[in-house]
Amino acid sequence: MSIQQLINGISLGSVYALIAVGFALIFNILKFSNFSHGGVMVVTAYTGYLSAIGLKNFISSTPLFVITVAVAALAGGLVALIVERVAFRRLRINKSPVIYYFVSSITMGMLLENLVTVFASSNFYSYPFTLGSQVVHLGRFTVATSDLFMLTFSAISLLLLIWVLYKTRMGVAIRALSFDVNTSSLMGMDVNFVIMATFVASGILGGISGVFLGINYTLYPQLGKMITKGFIASVIGGLGNITGAVIGAILLGVTEVFFIGLVGSGITPVFLFFIMLAFLLIRPQGIAGKIVQEKA
Amino acid sequence: MSYLQDKVRVNPAKELRHMNRLEVRNISKSFGGVQAVADFSLELKHKDIVGIIGPNGAGKTTAFNLISGVYKIDTGNIILEEKDITGFEQHEITRAGIARTFQNIRLFQGLDVIENVMTAADPYTNYNIFETISRLGRRKKQEAENMEKSMHYLDIVGLKDLAHEKPGSLPYGLQRKLEIARALATNPRVLLLDEPAAGLNPSEVRDFIELVKRLHKDFDISILIIEHRMEVIMELCRWIYVLNFGKLLASGTPSDIQNNKEVTEAYIGEEDEQCLL
Amino acid sequence: MDLFVSVITFTCITLIGVMGVFVVTGLTGLFSFGQASFMAVGAYVSGVLGAKYNLPFPVAIAAALLFGLAAGLIVGLPTIKLRRDYISLVTFGFGEAIIAILNNSASLTGGATGLSGIPQLTSLWLVLLSAAACIFIVANFKYSKFGRQCLALRSDELAARSMGINVNRIKLTAFLLAAVMTSYAGVLYGYYTTYVEPGMFNWTVSAEWIIIVFFGGINSLTGAIISALALASLPEVLRFASEWRIVIYCVIVLLIINFRPTGIFGEYELFARQGSSKSGKGA
Numbered sequence A: 001m002s003i004q005q006l007i008n009g010i011s012l013g014s015v016y017a018l019i020a021v022g023f024a025l026i027f028n029i030l031k032f033s034n035f036s037h038g039g040v041m042v043v044t045a046y047t048g049y050l051s052a053i054g055l056k057n058f059i060s061s062t063p064l065f066v067i068t069v070a071v072a073a074l075a076g077g078l079v080a081l082i083v084e085r086v087a088f089r090r091l092r093i094n095k096s097p098v099i100y101y102f103v104s105s106i107t108m109g110m111l112l113e114n115l116v117t118v119f120a121s122s123n124f125y126s127y128p129f130t131l132g133s134q135v136v137h138l139g140r141f142t143v144a145t146s147d148l149f150m151l152t153f154s155a156i157s158l159l160l161l162i163w164v165l166y167k168t169r170m171g172v173a174i175r176a177l178s179f180d181v182n183t184s185s186l187m188g189m190d191v192n193f194v195i196m197a198t199f200v201a202s203g204i205l206g207g208i209s210g211v212f213l214g215i216n217y218t219l220y221p222q223l224g225k226m227i228t229k230g231f232i233a234s235v236i237g238g239l240g241n242i243t244g245a246v247i248g249a250i251l252l253g254v255t256e257v258f259f260i261g262l263v264g265s266g267i268t269p270v271f272l273f274f275i276m277l278a279f280l281l282i283r284p285q286g287i288a289g290k291i292v293q294e295k296a
Numbered sequence B: 001m002s003y004l005q006d007k008v009r010v011n012p013a014k015e016l017r018h019m020n021r022l023e024v025r026n027i028s029k030s031f032g033g034v035q036a037v038a039d040f041s042l043e044l045k046h047k048d049i050v051g052i053i054g055p056n057g058a059g060k061t062t063a064f065n066l067i068s069g070v071y072k073i074d075t076g077n078i079i080l081e082e083k084d085i086t087g088f089e090q091h092e093i094t095r096a097g098i099a100r101t102f103q104n105i106r107l108f109q110g111l112d113v114i115e116n117v118m119t120a121a122d123p124y125t126n127y128n129i130f131e132t133i134s135r136l137g138r139r140k141k142q143e144a145e146n147m148e149k150s151m152h153y154l155d156i157v158g159l160k161d162l163a164h165e166k167p168g169s170l171p172y173g174l175q176r177k178l179e180i181a182r183a184l185a186t187n188p189r190v191l192l193l194d195e196p197a198a199g200l201n202p203s204e205v206r207d208f209i210e211l212v213k214r215l216h217k218d219f220d221i222s223i224l225i226i227e228h229r230m231e232v233i234m235e236l237c238r239w240i241y242v243l244n245f246g247k248l249l250a251s252g253t254p255s256d257i258q259n260n261k262e263v264t265e266a267y268i269g270e271e272d273e274q275c276l277l
Numbered sequence C: 001m002d003l004f005v006s007v008i009t010f011t012c013i014t015l016i017g018v019m020g021v022f023v024v025t026g027l028t029g030l031f032s033f034g035q036a037s038f039m040a041v042g043a044y045v046s047g048v049l050g051a052k053y054n055l056p057f058p059v060a061i062a063a064a065l066l067f068g069l070a071a072g073l074i075v076g077l078p079t080i081k082l083r084r085d086y087i088s089l090v091t092f093g094f095g096e097a098i099i100a101i102l103n104n105s106a107s108l109t110g111g112a113t114g115l116s117g118i119p120q121l122t123s124l125w126l127v128l129l130s131a132a133a134c135i136f137i138v139a140n141f142k143y144s145k146f147g148r149q150c151l152a153l154r155s156d157e158l159a160a161r162s163m164g165i166n167v168n169r170i171k172l173t174a175f176l177l178a179a180v181m182t183s184y185a186g187v188l189y190g191y192y193t194t195y196v197e198p199g200m201f202n203w204t205v206s207a208e209w210i211i212i213v214f215f216g217g218i219n220s221l222t223g224a225i226i227s228a229l230a231l232a233s234l235p236e237v238l239r240f241a242s243e244w245r246i247v248i249y250c251v252i253v254l255l256i257i258n259f260r261p262t263g264i265f266g267e268y269e270l271f272a273r274q275g276s277s278k279s280g281k282g283a
Helices: A003-028 A037-056 A061-094 A099-120 A146-168 A169-179 A181-186 A192-217 A220-238 A244-261 A268-282 B016-018 B059-068 B092-097 B115-124 B129-134 B139-157 B172-184 B203-216 B230-235 B254-257 B261-268 C002-027 C035-051 C055-081 C085-102 C125-144 C143-153 C157-163 C167-193 C203-216 C221-239 C239-259
Strands: A133-136 A140-144 B022-031 B035-044 B048-055 B077-079 B098-100 B190-194 B222-226 B239-244 B249-254
Touching: A003 A037, A003 A146, A003 A192, A003 A220, A003 A244, A037 A099, A037 A192, A037 A220, A037 B016, A061 A099, A061 A192, A061 C221, A061 C239, A099 A220, A099 B172, A099 C203, A099 C239, A133 A146, A140 B254, A146 A192, A146 B249, A146 C085, A146 C157, A169 A181, A169 A192, A169 B092, A181 A192, A181 B077, A192 A220, A220 B059, A220 C085, A220 C143, A220 C239, A244 A268, A268 B172, A268 C085, B016 B203, B016 C203, B022 B059, B022 B139, B035 B048, B035 B077, B035 B222, B035 B230, B035 B239, B035 B249, B035 C035, B048 B059, B048 B230, B048 C035, B059 B092, B059 B098, B059 B190, B059 B222, B092 B098, B092 B115, B092 C157, B098 B172, B115 B139, B115 C085, B115 C143, B129 C125, B129 C143, B129 C167, B139 B172, B172 B190, B190 C055, B203 B230, B203 C035, B222 B230, B239 B254, B239 B261, B249 B254, B249 B261, B261 C085, C002 C035, C002 C143, C002 C167, C002 C203, C035 C085, C035 C167, C035 C203, C055 C085, C055 C167, C125 C143, C125 C221, C143 C167, C157 C167, C203 C221
Parallel strands: B048 B222, B048 B239, B098 B190, B190 B222
Antiparallel strands: A133 A140, B022 B035, B022 B077, B239 B249
């Protein structure tokens, strides 16, 4: 594995990290895997595209990229809010069993993805800014500028998130909620508000990752499938654990680049599947997770 | 009825009357840094009724979870009728002859009352998947037998008329009875009852005590009870173990325990001279 | 007339797939996201044997069922031991892996361009009979010790183990039954359309089946059947709005989950058996 590949893997991993963390945030407080996250990513990626198309004659490439990301992030927050209200709020009120959250999230994800298909067709679109073709030389190694941007953006976003979680009151509230929803509400916390805030945070991360995926893979409606990469990363890192999700994501990115180099991108999903399976059997709690014993 | 014979069953010979039905030898369990149960031993004889008491958090349910296989034992052994069943899986332990009820009722909500009981007897029927999907072979006969036997268990606890209700719609006291009927359907040699009288009003408690006496008379079964309601323990048990902080504090007959100062202190605290009136 | 036959055929095939999902997800509570991949296994194994090696139909069917069973074991054995969230991930991954393998074995399967030349041997009668047989099989499964134990472990796995139920063995049995049935559906599919390609068996198909079951109510076999009949024939009826079909599905499901989570049919069963659930609220 060359250093070049390693760098590519880490960049890819950083995008996965954003997805994984967005995923982990929701898992932490509502204890289920939010498959609608993929749909949110697709919608925001396309929203970013629309804004880029609209503004491209007025702003040059690099600021255009930044604005696109910002727009997508905001869109992500908004869509996530709608998703929470429509798909999950009532389930919480009804105290429905976990299985319904599952189905609801999958359905919501499919809904968003298909709405995009209806309005935008299945064609592939590319963002109108030309970051991708430029490269930056770091000593002997080349890094695509877009990769570098993504790495930086991801790192900044994650650091911001950690700051929010550990240094602000809202962050404490979110963490309290992740331990026990009922007790938090008994302590006077406005649970609905905090949950909405968490969804917004998750949506913002989703929005950013949506744009990055769109850059990497061009825009198409099934982009939401990338959510599984985030899920895998979360699982490897330990479901719900934020640092674990990041580590898992980087590992996943590096492993994926390695296998693509080795056997080509076609058959790589098979290898990743078996590695993930092995991981789940040998260390199901993930790198950073704990096994929680069920009490009788 | 013979069809409910279990293949994993420990030998059922009559000589077993003299040995201990269940022996728990020095079991310990810790979770992270917390020692939940330390070096606990007990003996349960043939057709015995033994109680386990102790303040909250003393490790009583943990002990049950260790015996029934919910938790893995750190050190120690469980011997059922001279056979070491330490380390067995939960369902293997049940099939060997130990059944239980739960402190927080755990009935199968998706099934109705009779089905809850039939399900516990299902592992002992032996018609296979092909007989099932084709409706040929032993299926019909064994289903009918299971139904009949399960109705019988419901009758014993007095729930026969509610056979087709959903467990969630039963009042608390009846749910507890259903759990007992379900446990009985596994044809156990040892029955673990975890706070079976919790949440029952005084007349239900009396009813429950009579039920246990009847079970003890009619079945070849040894019973281990965790309880906080002292009238239950004192009236039913031949012997009592007292746990505190995971360790055995005292053991003896009901009157031994009643007069044991350490036990009182563990529950209530030390006597304050000034409070003596 | 042709359209009529085609709609009925596809509906029956979907019905069989939905029966599989009912057993695995409805009865046993396993969230398998890759059921369609068993259909792929069945379609391709029988298709290759029929198109390339000209083996007789019964042989192709038998081989497909065997491969379906094997695939079920490969996926099932590790899966049943995992926690709920992971099951969906692993089964999804398996589905993706199967598609990747099919795409990359062009010499045998035609790769991404698909496999054609499968003889058209699926008649209307065969498909109707097969669907009826599968309903019969699943109904018998539900009203037996298997069905009861599945529902028990779905309700409370720990309590189920404590009642002597070998949870892993029951989960695997349900999983394998579904895998074999779904493989068979794949055979019927391939031998009707005479052409299959990997993209026909992706996760959206699996997801649609799950949605159909939830629409009818995961506790109701009758609901699953009626739901399948209604929703599977919908694409043809709604041909003019085919783009919106899935959007409409999703909206309907979201409405149901929010306002009638037990599905349209709840616990209702057309022929409730003695010793089994009558209508009421369940988990």
